[in-house]
Amino acid sequence: MLNPEETRQLEYIEKLKKIVGDKERSLNRKLTCQVTTFGCQMNARDSEKLLGILKTAGFEETDSDDADFVIYNTCTVRDNANQRLYGRLGALKPFKKKNPEMKIALCGCMMQEPTCVDKINKSYRFVDLIFGTHNIFCFAELLVKMYETGERITEVWDATDTIAEQLPISRKYSFKSGVNIMFGCDNFCTYCIVPYVRGRERSRKPEDIVRETEELVKTGVVEVMLLGQNVNSYGKNFDEPVSFAELLQRIEKIDGLERIRFMTPHPKDLSDELINVVASSKKICHHIHLPLQSGSSKILKKMNRRYDKEQYLALVDKIRAKIPDVSITTDIIVGFPGETYEDVLDTIDVIDKVRFDNAFTFIYSKRTGTPAAAMEDQVDEACVKKYFDMVLKKVQDSARERTKRFENTVQTVLCEEVNESDPSFIDTRMESNTVVHIKGTPDLIGKFVKVKLTEFHGFYYTGEIINENESGQNG
Numbered sequence: 001m002l003n004p005e006e007t008r009q010l011e012y013i014e015k016l017k018k019i020v021g022d023k024e025r026s027l028n029r030k031l032t033c034q035v036t037t038f039g040c041q042m043n044a045r046d047s048e049k050l051l052g053i054l055k056t057a058g059f060e061e062t063d064s065d066d067a068d069f070v071i072y073n074t075c076t077v078r079d080n081a082n083q084r085l086y087g088r089l090g091a092l093k094p095f096k097k098k099n100p101e102m103k104i105a106l107c108g109c110m111m112q113e114p115t116c117v118d119k120i121n122k123s124y125r126f127v128d129l130i131f132g133t134h135n136i137f138c139f140a141e142l143l144v145k146m147y148e149t150g151e152r153i154t155e156v157w158d159a160t161d162t163i164a165e166q167l168p169i170s171r172k173y174s175f176k177s178g179v180n181i182m183f184g185c186d187n188f189c190t191y192c193i194v195p196y197v198r199g200r201e202r203s204r205k206p207e208d209i210v211r212e213t214e215e216l217v218k219t220g221v222v223e224v225m226l227l228g229q230n231v232n233s234y235g236k237n238f239d240e241p242v243s244f245a246e247l248l249q250r251i252e253k254i255d256g257l258e259r260i261r262f263m264t265p266h267p268k269d270l271s272d273e274l275i276n277v278v279a280s281s282k283k284i285c286h287h288i289h290l291p292l293q294s295g296s297s298k299i300l301k302k303m304n305r306r307y308d309k310e311q312y313l314a315l316v317d318k319i320r321a322k323i324p325d326v327s328i329t330t331d332i333i334v335g336f337p338g339e340t341y342e343d344v345l346d347t348i349d350v351i352d353k354v355r356f357d358n359a360f361t362f363i364y365s366k367r368t369g370t371p372a373a374a375m376e377d378q379v380d381e382a383c384v385k386k387y388f389d390m391v392l393k394k395v396q397d398s399a400r401e402r403t404k405r406f407e408n409t410v411q412t413v414l415c416e417e418v419n420e421s422d423p424s425f426i427d428t429r430m431e432s433n434t435v436v437h438i439k440g441t442p443d444l445i446g447k448f449v450k451v452k453l454t455e456f457h458g459f460y461y462t463g464e465i466i467n468e469n470e471s472g473q474n475g
C-alpha cells in the first residue's frame with residue numbers, strides 16, 4: 001500500500017519521464033546523470049534513491065563530469081568534506097559552459113547549514129537546485145519544478161515526519177545493501193553536527209524494515225547493513241518499545257539472508273541482550289564498530305559521550321568474554337578542545353588494552369553551532385599534528401597485529417568486486433570485514449567462497465579458493 005506522499009511522488013516521476021523523453025527527442029540522444037556521494041553509509045543509501053529516480057525517468061548513469069545532470073550528495077561532519085565539495089563544484093563550471101543542457105544539484109547534510117547555502121548562492125550561482133536531508137523524498141517533484149520553470153530552486157526544510165519509502169531505488173551492489181532502521185540523532189556529542197543536520201531520532205517500524213529486507217533478499221541480496229546513528233536506541237520511542245536486539249532477531253529469521261551487519265552502536269547503551277544476540281547468531285557478523293572517540297575520561301565528559309575510560313574497557317571485556325572471536329573497530333578524534341598530552345596517553349592506553357582490529361582516526365574539526373566550537377581551549381595545530389601521528393601509529397600497529405591472527409586460516413568470504421589495479425583478482429570480505437584478494441573471475445561476485453589466507457599484507461590478505469572436496473578430505 002502506498003501512502004499519499006508516495007503516490008504524489010510517483011506522479012512526479014511520470015511527469016519527469018515526459019520531460020526527459022521530450023529532451024531526448026529534441027537532442028536526438030540520451031540524457032546522462034552523475035550522482036556523487038560524500039560522507040557516510042546513510043548518504044550512500046540516499047544516493048541510491050536519487051539514482052533510482054533518475055534512471056526511472058530515463059537518465060543514463062555516467063562517471064564523467066560532463067553529464068547533463070550532476071548531483072552531489074554532501075557531508076559536513078568535518079570541514080575537509082566541505083572543502084572537497086567546493087573543489088569539485090568549482091571544477092564543474094567549465095563543463096556547464098560547454099553544455100547548455102547541464103543542470104547541477106546539491107543535497108545532503110551540508111545543505112542543512114544556512115551558511116553553506118548562502119555561500120553557494122553567492123559564489124556558485126551556476127548551481128540549479130539545492131535541497132536538504134528532510135525533503136530528499138521530493139526529489140522528483142523538485143526536478144520537475146526545476147525543468148518546468150527553468151529557475152534556480154532552493155528548498156531546504158528544518159524537519160519532517162514523512163517517510164516516503166516505496167520509491168524507485170538503484171542499488172550499487174546487487175548482493176548487499178544498506179537498510180535504514182532509524183534517522184537522525186538525539187545524542188548531541190558536543191563536537192558533532194549530525195543532530196543539527198539530520199534532525200531528531202526517528203525509528204522505522206520493525207515490520208517495514210523486515211518487509212524491505214525480505215524484498216531485498218528476493219532480488220538476490222545476501223548481506224544487509226542496518227543503518228542508524230545510534231542503533232542501540234532503536235525503537236525506544238514506540239508505544240510498545242522494540243529493542244534493537246529484538247529487531248535483529250526478527251531479521252535473522254529471513255530465509256536466504258546470510259550476513260547481517262550494523263552501524264553504529266553507541267558504547268553508552270550497548271545492552272547485554274544485544275551482546276547475547278550477536279554471540280548466539282549464525283548470521284550477525286562478529287564484528288562490532290564501537291566508536292571510542294577518546295580514551296580520556298575528562299575529554300569524554302566534555303564530549304558528552306556519557307561513558308568513561310573504565311566503562312568502555314569493561315564493555316570491551318564483556319563483549320570479548322561472550323564473543324571471543326569478535327573484531328572490534330573504532331573511531332577516534334584527536335585534538336578536541338582542552339586535550340593534553342596526558343589525555344592522548346589515555347587514548348593510547350585504551351588502544352593498547354583493547355587491540356582494535358581497525359580504527360579511523362580523525363583530526364577534530366570545529367563545527368559552527370556545536371557546543372565544542374565555543375569552547376575556549378582549542379588545541380594548536382602543531383600539537384594536534386603530533387598527537388595525531390602518535391595515535392595513528394598505535395592504531396596501525398594494533399590493526400596489523402590483530403589482522404595477522406587470521407594468517408593461514410580458512411575463512412568464508414563474500415566476493416564483492418573486481419580488483420581495481422589487477423582485474424584478475426576479486427576483492428572479498430571476511431565476517432570481520434577484513435579484505436581478502438583472490439584470483440577469480442567476475443562470475444564469483446555476490447557468492448560466498450572458502451579461502452585460505454596465504455599472504456598477509458598488513459591490513460588485507462591474498463588468499464586462495466579452497467576446493468570444498470579437498471578441504472573435506474583434509475578434515
Ligand code: SAH
Pocket residue numbers: 077078191192193194228229230264266291293331332333362363364365366367
Ligand atoms: N553516530 C556515529 C558516528 C557519526 S560520524 C557515532 O556516534 O559514532 C562518524 C565519526 O566522525 C564519529 O565517530 C567521529 O569520530 C567523527 N566526527 C564526528 N564529528 C567530528 C568532528 N567535529 N571532528 C572530527 N571528527 C568528527
Ligand code: SF4
Pocket residue numbers: 185186187188189192193194195229230266
Ligand atoms: Fe554525532 Fe554523537 Fe550522534 Fe554519533 S551519536 S551522530 S557522534 S551526536
Ligand code: F3S
Pocket residue numbers: 038039040041042043074075076077109110194197198
Ligand atoms: Fe556526513 Fe551527514 Fe553522514 S554529515 S557523516 S553524511 S550523516
